């Protein structure tokens with residue numbers, strides 16, 4: 456918030472957060488607190504074991520497991536899950552996993568209003584937002600609806616220890632991107648900015664700890680705390696050029712979600728650095744760097760995360776198409792959207808140049 460005389464509207468979204476090691480054991484009470492008794496546990500095939508652990512803890516409060524969660528929530532999978540949930544008479548979803556699994560829970564809740572208990576095992580932040588996305592005919596449709604906002608979120612660091620280090624790093628950088636753009640959001644407010652800066656600080660510290668030792672539970676805990684704060688920022692305020700570019704690159708060129716965020720972020724910050732100096736100061740302070748754009752680039756590099764789009768399958772010859780898609784329906788952004796500057800941004804992100 457730049458102004459010395461702030462003016463804003465802040466609508467806080469309800470969220471019950473249960474945080475700490477071993478909190479998965481509190482699932483039964485949390486299901487009952489929602490007045491539910493027939494929980495369907497959702498997961499990806501890879502996380503079946505964690506889902507089984509949750510189902511075992513729930514005992515008779517669980518009616519089964521659906522292990523068909525997929526990246527980008529394809530409509531066919533969502534329909535199967537909706538039908539399965541209805542056939543079991545499920546009155547609550549326990550989504551254990553990352554953004555894809557929580558996204559599947561949201562697709563079910565959108566139609567049925569069945570409440571979601573989210574148990575995040577990545578740092579993507581979907582658990583704190585009323586934003587859903589469903590992919591139909593190769594097109595990801597997103598929207599906002601309070602019915603999909605999880606009622607309860609259980610953050611248990613023990614469950615994220617198995618998240619591979621590389622995935623942890625890019626997932627954490629994805630979370631930092633939410634908070635960084637939240638710091639210059641058109642509809643931002645001082646409370647969100649506090650959460651954003653603290654979220655970036657905690658995430659950067661946690662990621663450095665996890666990079667050094669992947670089963671460091673204090674570091675895993677910092678990351679989840681950061682994920683909560685950064686996800687909350689994403690849920691409350693609008694995003695700008697960075698998120699628009701990442702949605703374009705993910706949607707049109709099928710680039711991996713979290714890696715794309717990691718690579719584009721320093722360049723989006725460079726694009727906005729003159730227009731949003733206070734946000735830049737706060738990002739830099741949170742990560743302990745002199746400037747936000749170069750600091751975020753160095754952070755990604757130090758963490759062993761990718762820093763060039765050319766290394767994740769994006770072709771230089773695709774830059775023009777990406778530019779056209781991104782400019783066709785731009786989000787609000789603190790700096791004016793100028794084709795030449797966005798082209799330069801994409802070029803720098805493609806090549807992996809360190810912003811100056």
Ligand code: NAD
Nearest residue numbers: 499501527553554555576577579581584586614615617618
């Ligand atoms: P993901 O959910 O796709 O998970 C990636 C893989 O990691 C999966 O195979 C999963 O099973 C596995 N995994 C997750 N946690 C693990 C753990 N602890 N140990 C071992 N394996 C684990 O990845 P993501 O980055 O969390 O989510 C990305 C998706 O979420 C994207 O589709 C994105 O658009 C969406 N998203 C949505 C929002 C929102 O607000 N709606 C916010 C952020 C991301």
